[in-house]
Amino acid sequence: MSEKVKVKVNHLTKKFGDLLVLDDMSFDVMDGDLLCVVGPTGCGKTTFLNSLTKIYDITSGEILLDGQKVDTRKQxxxxxxxxxxxxxxxxxxxxxxxxxxxxxxxxxxxxxxxxxxxxxxxxxxxxxxxxxxxxxxxxxxxxxxxxxxxEPDLLLMDEPYGQLDIELRFKLEDELVKLWQMTKTTVLFITHNIEEAVYLGNKIMILTNKPTTVKTTIENTLPRPRDIAAPEFVRLRNEVTELIKWW
Structure with missing residues (x-):
């Protein structure tokens, strides 16, 4: 992967009235990453994505794409x-x-x-x-x-395969990996499916329960094509599952 920072998120905070949803999130996405974002159900993953695209105005903090404030009209x-x-x-x-x-x-x-x-x-x-x-x-x-x-600078995907059956999902996941490897596009992929995150991502970012912040980011160095039955795949899937637990 590139050493260039593609997306820089500094102290991202989002409130709806008095409800704090995103709490001081800071992280970098490197150029060419396929970053899968997972977290507890209802933790604010879509709110986070909508803040990146300016569908929602953020309460405080900043989001930079290639060193510039995110502006969907220009980028x-x-x-x-x-x-x-x-x-x-x-x-x-x-x-x-x-x-x-x-x-x-x-x-x-x-x-x-x-x-x-x-x-x-x-x-x-x-x-x-x-x-x-x-x-x-x-x-x-x-x-x-x-x-x-x-040929986007940044591709955001919000649970795009959530409504498909398992066989179709795997076919489209393989298609995504093929396109990502070919184009070197930076991808942020939101999913509630831990197996999908481990199958796709070269990095996996785990969010906390609300108010949401970044718990940790894991490098996923499993070889491709990935075998969901391989012991190392199962080990990483279990590790991510444990990290998502909030109870």
């Missing part, structure tokens, strides 16, 4: 949500090219990127289909292709 940040976020009135190829169109990427470059990522996620022959004609797995592939096609 290239992509976001993949849980569930389907495709636009039903656009075809697959139009959905994949949507972010590029918004950013006014020249038509030739846009076409090239759409072709490239349709091919990578295996949707080239479905390019003229509409979302209602696709399975849940294919819909998430469209969202993944759309996000990576913009």
């Amino acid at each position: 290239n940040i992509a976001y993949i949500f849980q569930g389907d976020s495709t636009m039903p009135w656009l075809t697959v190829e139009e959905n994949v090219g949507f972010g590029l169109k918004v950013k006014k990427v020249p038509e030739a470059k846009k076409k090239e990127q759409v072709e490239k990522y349709l091919d990578i996620v295996g949707l080239t022959k479905y390019r003229k289909y509409y979302p209602k004609q696709l399975s849940a797995s294919m819909l998430q592939r469209v969202s993944i292709a759309r996000a990576f096609a913009t």
Whole structure:
């Protein structure tokens, strides 16, 4: 991984009225990290992500991307949500090219990127289909292709595979790893699934119960492709499980 700090979070605090949700969080994300963020249910993982994207104004502290305060109008940040976020009135190829169109990427470059990522996620022959004609797995592939096609400085993923069955989830996790290795994009991946975090992340950040702060960050050096039945995988999964416990 790079030694360059991509995202620097300094004393991030978020309150809703008198309710303290994020409590003085400070950490760095290095350029090219695939950082999985886990924590107790309801600890504020999505609030944390929404603070990064400026959906929520933070109460105090700062978030820097490449040394600049986060500004989604100026910086290239992509976001993949849980569930389907495709636009039903656009075809697959139009959905994949949507972010590029918004950013006014020249038509030739846009076409090239759409072709490239349709091919990578295996949707080239479905390019003229509409979302209602696709399975849940294919819909998430469209969202993944759309996000990576913009070649974002930072990709945020909020439990994107939470509603899929195990077999589909593993297929899409492998696809994400392949894309991440190919593009070197910095990814923050929120999940409640500990096995998923150990399978995907080169680092795993564990959050505390509310009011939320960073408990610890673990380097995950398990070789890829990862075997969920391997003793070292099970050991790390159990270690993360113990760290998440708040009772």
